[in-house]
Amino acid sequence: MTFEWRMSLAFAVALCGAMIAQVMESRAQDTVAATDEEKPYKIAEDGTTDWPTFSGFRRYNSICHTCHGPDGVGSTFAPALTESLKRLNYEQFTEIVVNGKQEVNTAVQKKMPAFGTDPNVMCYLDDIYAYLKARSDGAVGRGRPDKHADKPPEAAEAENACMGN
Numbered sequence: 507m508t509f510e511w512r513m514s515l516a517f518a519v520a521l522c523g524a525m526i527a528q529v530m531e532s533r534a535q536d537t538v539a540a541t542d543e544e545k546p547y548k549i550a551e552d553g554t555t556d557w558p559t560f561s562g563f564r565r566y567n568s569i570c571h572t573c574h575g576p577d578g579v580g581s582t583f584a585p586a587l588t589e590s591l592k593r594l595n596y597e598q599f600t601e602i603v604v605n606g607k608q609e610v611n612t613a614v615q616k617k618m619p620a621f622g623t624d625p626n627v628m629c630y631l632d633d634i635y636a637y638l639k640a641r642s643d644g645a646v647g648r649g650r651p652d653k654h655a656d657k658p659p660e661a662a663e664a665e666n667a668c669m670g671n
């Protein structure tokens with residue numbers, strides 16, 4: 507093998523190595539992103555919930571519970587959202603809450619109202635999703651969470667901006 511040959515071979519090997527490293531790195535990032543997407547809530551080992559999950563608990567149990575039952579367990583009228591969120595992703599969940607959903611045939615007339623223009627729902631949609639996902643995964647039990655993180659200043663700011671205060 508000539509000197510030039512060996513050099514280009516060494517270069518090719520180095521290039522391959524760099525490419526493999528890059529692919530592996532982007533795979534690792536994908537994994538992290540996927541895990542984040544699956545878990546919009548954070549529950550500490552001692553059971554302390556993060557603020558969004560606690561906020562979602564309060565919002566859910568002041569607006570959605572009238573039809574979907576306390577703590578997302580469902581009622582004779584509307585489905586258990588703890589079950590629904592095993593199937594629906596964030597986009598699907600959002601689409602239904604914004605636009606509503608209706609099942610009408612001769613036997614049933616069930617209507618999920620559209621909340622797209624209701625700031626009391628829209629400004630807390632991510633919180634409600636976090637809470638219901640935590641309930642659906644069994645990370646949060648029924649009733650009011652015992653301990654929760656304080657409301658961070660960013661959450662208060664975002665809330666004021668969203669509610670137009």
Ligand code: HEC
Pocket residue numbers: 566569570571572573574583584585587590594599602603607608609616617618619621627634
């Ligand atoms: C007035 C009663 C009522 C209220 C209030 C209500 N829902 Fe619903 N919701 C329903 C009914 C009924 C359905 C089933 C509609 C259907 O199957 O077509 C439904 C369906 C849904 C679904 C789809 C479930 C599935 O398995 O496909 C989601 C998600 C949902 N509601 C979220 C919410 C959230 C979040 C709130 C509170 C912001 C809320 N709902 C408030 C009655 C209600």
